[in-house]
Every structure is written in C-alpha cells, then in structure tokens.
Amino acid sequence: MDKILRVNMTDMTTKVEEVPAEWAGHGGRGLTSTIVAAEVPPTCHPLGPNNKLVFAPGLLSGTPAANSGRLSAGAKSPLTGTIKESNAGGTAAQLFARLGIKAMIIEGLPKEDKWYSLHIDKDGVTINEETELIGKNNFAVIEALEARLGKKTGILTIGTAGEFRMAAANISVKDPDSKIRSHGRGGLGAVMGSKKIKFISINGEGATPVKIADPDKFKVAARTFAKALLDHPVSGQALPTYGTNVLVNILNEAGGLPTKNFRYGQFEAHDKISGETMHDTIVARGGRPKHGCHAGCIIQCSQVYNDKDGNYLTSGFEYETIWGMGADCCVEELDDIAKADSLMDDIGIDSIEGVVMFGVAMEAGIIPFGDGKGILRLLTEEIAKGTPLGRILGGGAGSVGNAYGLTRVPVVKNQGIPAYDPRTVKGIGITYATTTMGADHTAGYTIATNILNVGGYVDPLKKDGQVELSRNLQIATAAVDSTGMCIFVAFPALDIPECLPALIDMINARFGLSLTGDDVVNLGKYILKTEHQFNIAAGFNNAHDRLPEFFALDPVPPHNLVWDFTDEEIDEFWNF
Amino acid sequence: MDKILRVNMTDMTTKVEEVPAEWAGHGGRGLTSTIVAAEVPPTCHPLGPNNKLVFAPGLLSGTPAANSGRLSAGAKSPLTGTIKESNAGGTAAQLFARLGIKAMIIEGLPKEDKWYSLHIDKDGVTINEETELIGKNNFAVIEALEARLGKKTGILTIGTAGEFRMAAANISVKDPDSKIRSHGRGGLGAVMGSKKIKFISINGEGATPVKIADPDKFKVAARTFAKALLDHPVSGQALPTYGTNVLVNILNEAGGLPTKNFRYGQFEAHDKISGETMHDTIVARGGRPKHGCHAGCIIQCSQVYNDKDGNYLTSGFEYETIWGMGADCCVEELDDIAKADSLMDDIGIDSIEGVVMFGVAMEAGIIPFGDGKGILRLLTEEIAKGTPLGRILGGGAGSVGNAYGLTRVPVVKNQGIPAYDPRTVKGIGITYATTTMGADHTAGYTIATNILNVGGYVDPLKKDGQVELSRNLQIATAAVDSTGMCIFVAFPALDIPECLPALIDMINARFGLSLTGDDVVNLGKYILKTEHQFNIAAGFNNAHDRLPEFFALDPVPPHNLVWDFTDEEIDEFWNF
Secondary structure: OOEEEEEEOOOOEEEEEEOOHHHOOOOHHHHHHHHHHHHOOOOOOOOOOOOEEEEEEOOOOOOOOOOOOOEEEEEEOOOOOOEEEEEEOOOHHHHHHHOOEEEEEEEOOOOOOOOEEEEEEOOEEEEEEOOOOOOOOHHHHHHHHHHHHOOOOEEEEOOHHHHOOOOOEOEEEEOOOOOEEEEOOOOHHHHHHHOOEEEEEEOOOOOOOOOOOOHHHHHHHHHHHHHHHHHOHHHHHHHHHHOHHHHHHHHHHHOOOOEOOOOEOOOOOHHHHOHHHHHHHHHHOOOEEEEOOOOOOOOOEEEEEEOOOOOEEEEOOOHHHHHHHHHHOOOOOHHHHHHHHHHHHHHOEOHHHHHHHHHHHHHOOOOOOOOHHHHHHHHHHHHOOOOHHHHHHHOOHHHHHHHHOOOOOOEEOOEEOOOOOOOOOHHHHHHHHHOOOOOOHHHOOOHHHHOOOOOOOOOOOOOOOHHHHHHHHHHHHHHHOOOOOOHHHHHHHHHOOOHHHHHHHHHHHHHOOOOOHHHHHHHHHHHHHHHHHHHHHHOOOHHHOOOOOHHHHOOEOOOOEOOOOOHHHHHHHHOO | OOEEEEEEOOOOEEEEEEOOHHHOOOOHHHHHHHHHHHHOOOOOOOOOOOOEEEEEEOOOOOOOOOOOOOEEEEEEOOOOOOEEEEEEOOOHHHHHHHOOEEEEEEEOOOOOOOOEEEEEEOOEEEEEEOOOOOOOOHHHHHHHHHHHHOOOOEEEEOOHHHHOOOOOEOEEEEOOOOOEEEEOOOOHHHHHHHOOEEEEEEOOOOOOOOOOOOHHHHHHHHHHHHHHHHHOHHHHHHHHHHOHHHHHHHHHHHOOOOEOOOOEOOOOOHHHHOHHHHHHHHHHOOOEEEEOOOOOOOOOEEEEEEOOOOOEEEEOOOHHHHHHHHHHOOOOOHHHHHHHHHHHHHHOEOHHHHHHHHHHHHHOOOOOOOOHHHHHHHHHHHHOOOOHHHHHHHOOHHHHHHHOOOOOOOEEOOEEOOOOOOOOOHHHHHHHHHOOOOOOHHHOOOHHHHOOOOOOOOOOOOOOOHHHHHHHHHHHHHHHHHHOOOHHHHHHHHHOOOHHHHHHHHHHHHHOOOOOHHHHHHHHHHHHHHHHHHHHHHOOOHHHOOOOOHHHHOOEOOOOEOOOOOHHHHHHHHOO
C-alpha cells in the first residue's frame, strides 16, 4: 500500500499518511512539484520553517524498467528563490518505491541547536539525534553508516557545505558502489542543512516487489524500451563509450564550448580534456569506461576514473564538470578536474554550480585562470572549512559576482549557466531563460536537436524554431522526470518510433491505466504550469526570464554571435 | 541658462546639452528618477555599461530658501535592483544650481582599466585620469583635493568601498566644514566605482546667483517658511538640541527600538546612547551640539562630537547609526559608535546598511553581540581592505544573511531595515514594504504621526489607517525630495498651516509659476508611479512588497506583536 511519510522537525513527530487522491497519479518531479506548490508558501524564506523538502521516486521506480531509478527532490530553492526539482540516481529511489513510499515530506525547523538523522524502514520513519558524523564529509558519512547499519543501507546525506547552508550545497545519494550521485542543482543541501538533518538512512528489509497490474504487458513494453535505448547511437554507443564527456569535442567543433568564463566558444586544449582522451586514460589505468548510477541502468554513461597509480579517483565524471573546470576555467589537467569532482562530491557542492563559480572566481582575480591546483586548494581550505571566502564561493557563481562587483556572471535566476554557449546554441538559451528552475540544461535539452541531430535538426546559430523546440522539450522532460527515468531516454524517444509508446505502455501496465501520448504531454504541461505559477507567486515574472546582459553585448568567437532574442520572442515560450 | 552635463565614460566625451522641455519642471528626485526611467533599461546590470548615474540639485537649491541645499543622486541600484534616489547635504547642490547645472548624467564604462575624475566648472565638465588618490579613503581625498584645487572646491567622492564596487558603498559629499555628507543608501558608490570615477570636483568660480522670477514674493514666502521651521517643536527645538538621536529614548519608550538584530523592542542600555546623553557628552567635551549639513540650514540637527580628549571625532552622527550599532548590535559605548560612524564615512559605507549588516554579522557569529571594538576592527581590517570577509560585509545585511544561510535578516528588496520596528510601529512597516527604494524610513516617515504626534496621530500598534498614512507621506516626500529641501521640513509642513503654502510660493516665485497644493500632490504621485513602473519593468511585483518572514513569526517584546498585514492590505498602497 503506497503511503506518504511526513516528518515535522519542529515538534519532532513523524506520520505515515495515505496518499491523497489528487497525488496518486503523480511521481518524481510531478509529485514533488505538486506537493511543494500545494504546501509551501511561495514567498517563504527557503531556509525558514515554512519551506519543505520533498523526496519522491518516479512512477516506474522499483520496477524492472531500464533506467527508472531516479529519485526526485523538491523544495523552494535557496539559490534561485524558485521552486526546485533535482533528480539523481543511486539506490534510494528503488528502496523508496519497494517500501511503498510514494513521497516523504520534511517540514519545520528544530527548536534546539542539535543535529539529527532520519531512519526509514518498512514501518515508517524515525528521527534520531546525531553527533558522531557532524562536520564530516559525504564519503566518510557513507563509510561510517555502512559500518553502523550494513552495506545495503540506502543513504541520502549532506557534506559540510550543506551543514553551512551554502546555496550551492547538494544532497548526495549513495550509488550501488557506495559512491555518490547528487541532487545537484539549486542548493537543496542547504534546505536539508537548515532542517538540521545530516543524513537519511533507508533499511530495505521487508521491501516488497513493486506490484504491476499487467505483468505480461509490462514485460513486452520493457523489452521494446530497453532495445530502443541500446539501438540509439547516442544512448547505445556514444554515452557508454565516452560518457557525457563525448560532448567536449562536439561542442568545441560547434563553437559553443564556453571558454574562459564565457569569453570564447572554443578551447585550444580541448583534446586534453575530451571524452576520447578520458576513455583512453581510463582504459590505460585499469578503470571502467562504463558504469551505471543505479541498478537497472543499461546506458552506463558513468565510469570509474583512476589516478595514474591505478587507484580510484572519481566516478560520475560528467561533461559539464569537465567543461567548466576545463574550458571555462582553462585548466588542462584532467586529473586535477577529476580530483575536484571527487572533492565536490565529498564536500557536497553541486559540481555544475561549482565550476561555473570557479570561472567567476578567476574573473574576480581570486586565483588565475588555468590554476587547477588553486581550485583544489579553494575546495579543501576554504569551502570545506566554511571560511569567509569559502562562504562566498559556496554561494555559487552569483554570490561571487555580487561580492566582487562583476558583470560577467553567467547565471539565470542566480543559478550558474552550464556548458553550452547560448549565443552559439540558441535553443539552449531559451531553455536557460525560461525554465522554472534557473539556468538548467536538463530542463529542455535542445543540444539534442541543435547539435546532435536527434529529433530532427534546428540550426543552432539561428533564432528560428528555438522557442518551439525548447517548449516541446521542456514539456516532454517534465513528463519524463515524473517516471523516474534518466533524461537520456529522450534520445531514443525522439528518434525511434517504438520507444515512447513503450514507455507509456509500461506506465499503463504498472498502474492498470490507458494513458495516451496526449495524456503524457498534458502531464508535462501541468507540471510546468504548476511550477511557473509557484514562481509567479514567489515574485518572478517575464523580466526574470532573461540571460545576463553581457551575452547581448559581447559577441562570442568563432561565430561572433550575440544573444539576440527580443523580450517578446522569449515570452512566447509560455503561450501554451 | 540651465543645462544638462552629459559624460560618456565609454568614448570619454562630455557634452553640454539644453534641458529638454519635459524635464524643465523637475528637480532633485523628480528629475533624477525621470532621467533614470527614461534612459536606463530597467533590466540592465547595475554595474554594467547601460546603467547611468545622475545628479541633480533641487528646484530651490541655490536660492536663499532655508534648508534647500540637498543634492539628489539616482541610478539603478546594485543593492536592491530597483531605481534608487538618495539625497544628501553638503556644498555640491548649491554649486550645481549656481553654475546652472540642472543635472549631470554619467553613462558608459571606460574601456581601459584606469581610474578617472571629473571636474566641473562654469564651462562644463572634463574627464581626467587619476592615479594619486586611488586606494585612498574619503577624508584623505578631501584633504588632498582642497590642497590641489582650493578650499572652496565642491567634492563628490567614493572611498575604497566604492572602488571595490561593494553594494553598500555610498557617495560622499563634502560639507561646509570639509566633513562628509552621504548619498548613503542603495550602493550608488558602487555605480560610481563601476564607472571608474574616484571623485568629482566642482569649481564654483563664475557661478551666478540663481535667478528668481519674483524676488519680493520669494522673500516673503522664505521668511514665513523659515519661521515655521523654527517654531515647530521638532525642527525648532528637539532636533537642534539632541540631533536625530533624540529618538533613542522615544523609540525605546514606544517599544519600537529594534534590539539585538530585531529580537526585542527595547534596549536596556538605551540611556548610554541616547540623544540626551550625547548632548551632555558633546557639551562637556567642547563639541558643538548644533551644526548644519549645508549652508542655509536653520535646523542644525548635525553636531560636532569630540572624543574624551576634546579632539574632533565625527559629525552628522545620526539616530539610525547610533540605534543600529547601539541597540541592534548591543554596543553600549557611544565613543565606539562615533568612531565607527567616522570610519564608515571614511571608507564610504552607508552607515544605515552598515549597522544593520553588523547586527546580522553578529547573528552569524562573526563577532559577538556587544563587541564594539570588533566592529571597528571589521571596518579597518576587512571592509577597507576588501578581504573576502570584507566583501561579504560590504555587500550589506542581505549579503551576510546569504553567505551564512540566515533567516533573521532584516531587509526589504535586499536593503537593510532601519531603526524602527515595523511590528510595533506598523505604519513604517508599510513604508518599508512598499517604497520604490527598498527598506527606507525617509521615503514615508510615519514615525511623525505614529510616534511624534506630528500631522495628527495614528496608533502605531494597530493596522488601521497605516496604509493611507504611508501613502500620503510617500507622495508628499517624493515632492519635497524634488525641491532640494531637507526631509525635516515635513514636520512644520504637517502641523503649521502657513508652511506648505510658503514652500509652494517659493517654487512659484522662483520660476514664475502658479502651482497649487494639488499640483504638488500630483508631482509626488507622478514620481512614485514613474519609479514604480521602472521597478515593475525591472522584475518587481507585489510579492516583493513584503517584510521578511520572521516579522510575521516572532512577536517582539514588550508589546509582543507580530507583523500582521495581509498581502491584500499591503497591496492597497498602490491604489492611487
């Protein structure tokens, strides 16, 4: 029987509630956004008693469906002030689903200045005081909890950045290899820190297989779906071989690889940090080029990256992190980037916000461009220790820009702009400007169609068709984010005719429904509008759906284009 | 012949322009806000090339009218993101007016990384490179420029805070005693710093007396007006005797003196920092209890405050500064507060933003409550040196709150809330919430009617009548801010029937007009609506016209009231 867990940190009570009828059809992002919109006052302080932190597995999480193990986290964001959804792999989503937990809602703030943990099992959730692990970073927390509670325990945890309530703090999820996946964007770790919850442990004993209404239908659809993932050249070949970092050379070639804090669109040393170089390095050092972030992943875009002595260094080593510390900060040493990636996971900083922030920190002159060792030092000596400089950096790219009075600060709604220059890849600029989340490439990944020729082709250098492209992708993504599926299922879904129907068939078979493609589109629209309405009530309007001024003023080589959408053209986005 | 000076820092050109017909009837705030609204794109970056810094004397500046020597400065604020007007005494307004300068508009950003100064004389304005005074603070700049250009030179300058483009940086104006008056609020010093202008010097040689259309009528009105100022108990007695600091004991008695970062409404040690104690201290040490901030001031609410050895320590020592470092930071030593006041003038930090910020810094645990010497150290060792901690502090109260993840952060639109608790003095809460400027008591000083029984009486503890009171005062203030008059002329204008007509008569006599009281009200409405429209286009809406959440959650002793206006009640403000 599905249930809602509710934890009140003010009066230290927990409840197991029935799932309200209006939430029953939702999962993942659709459910966390629905709950936040229903229960969080939009103008509340994100770190105050009225914000709530919500976790929900997807509609298909816990089933045998390939790539369905993403957990959604939602709250009002301390980084952006908007509603925020961030999803991650790891083992927690499937544990939630198999324990029958549709969502967990954490509300209130403790009255006492103490730290706590939550422990979930088949009977519900308990609140415990925690002292031992306070001040520890994520890898130490995971190691200690596995010793304390057993290797199979699911873990959600914050590092010191979350304890410090830094706006770039993330929430880490233990993955099947006891490594870390992150609810990265939007500072949700600070929300967890404000509620004084160091970690959430999940005991899966007694978890039952997810009930599937029509098992035969499910099996057929799941097979078709998995085949589509494996057949598509991006999800079946490029991602497993090179990881997401396959994009360095592709974006460099397109002139859309933001370099030196978004001054240029190409990075001379791109070969040193490319997916191809990374793959060869991993193989030469006895690492693993393929690795899944959750059980059931068949794309395997993660990897195990070893140092030059063959010892484990990092995994989940993504294009956006490598781009940012590489091209955007002009660091040419892939090993330094890998170390920083691991440190950001450990301290609990969103690695996208982190690298965009370091580019701005270099703009401010805190360390010179190219100084990879300087970044490692800032992470361990400043951010992890919560020094004043660490506080500025831990607040993200906008925080550094404000503190140093800079104008070249690539943020939208105060969230750092990721790895694709919006002047050269104009569709993604529309996504950055309009998404309910602050700058976020995953919200409507036009790179697929602008650069990778997936789902057709829209010329990235021209304005034509970009608003419609971004809109369609944002609607589809909101729906996919509700299923617990990894966003990369979008590649086959856009190109292989059987893929999307199979996904819908799995949902129908799971719940005994008969949803159509239109229903899925309507779900996506409903989610976007629910989030947008929250943001409007929180004080956002069209004037916030804008890119920073410098994109309109400074042409970016090699195409020497500026961001040239008019306000009216951008605002067309919300006409649906 | 009145003229507009236009300085373009991008192409390093200056122009003398005719006054456009639509600006001719405006002065002071009415003119700076009109120009900013007309020429600055509302969504531009405040420190970028599209922001403009505008100075304008008032309609009556340069005339013999009492208290008419305030200079208005306007721009888009880097602190609040709103339009911003801040006016100050000193000698510059009268020099502008007598040189026939209706306004000066500074636009663009230099291409080279050099510092500059502007020099104004009867022929116009020139741009000069400056090296000697860069890195110097305001008192040193004034001393050096008097040596370089003569004692009579008018000076506008920024300290190191402005050079660092800190969001709390102000613009200093030399006063008749070579001390400092400040365009304090909203970070206009950072705008001047972004344009790389260290100072503006004004040579008054060749300045002609301001032409008055009807000198006899003017003389009669000016006499009536001055008599009203002297006759009113607040402007004629309380302010000259105790300065604005007369308010410490009054607000403490009312339970509206925010104490320990707005935890309480009364401060046990209020006697140690009160206006009465200050007056006795000044007299005992051979200082001056009365002092004018500009020639022609007959209220003389400033003072010369000496240290215990009888040496000059500070002047323009205001209630809000003393409240903030005293009650709000729990510092009991008036001499420490005076030293901090002088240091904030020297470094170029708004002393209101500064003291509210220090209260939040104490909340963050950076230094303990009550540590006055700690504040002095933070000013000289951190802010003045632009260290990372200094950058956080120099960004104002909101900056500290963000860096340390706090919720008890008394700001509206990111500007620090001054010296009157809105839970206990509810009218001023409406002003904080609704003014176009971010939290600003001067925008609609309901303390007059809520606490001082000026202009009638509206019970400060109740909601009734507060919105109307704040609206009427904000409209009137916008008009008064256009005349170049000190805001304290409002006390007699509210109580003495002849005062306001005499003020209008002076304007009519100066320009040969026949304005009525209704015209003045309409002017005030026009200014507010112009500013409000700018803010809306910049992305503000009703959701920003709110006080921080903690005011609604935490009752403040001794009355144990919370902020209890509904959104709808607040939003009634703009119904005019």
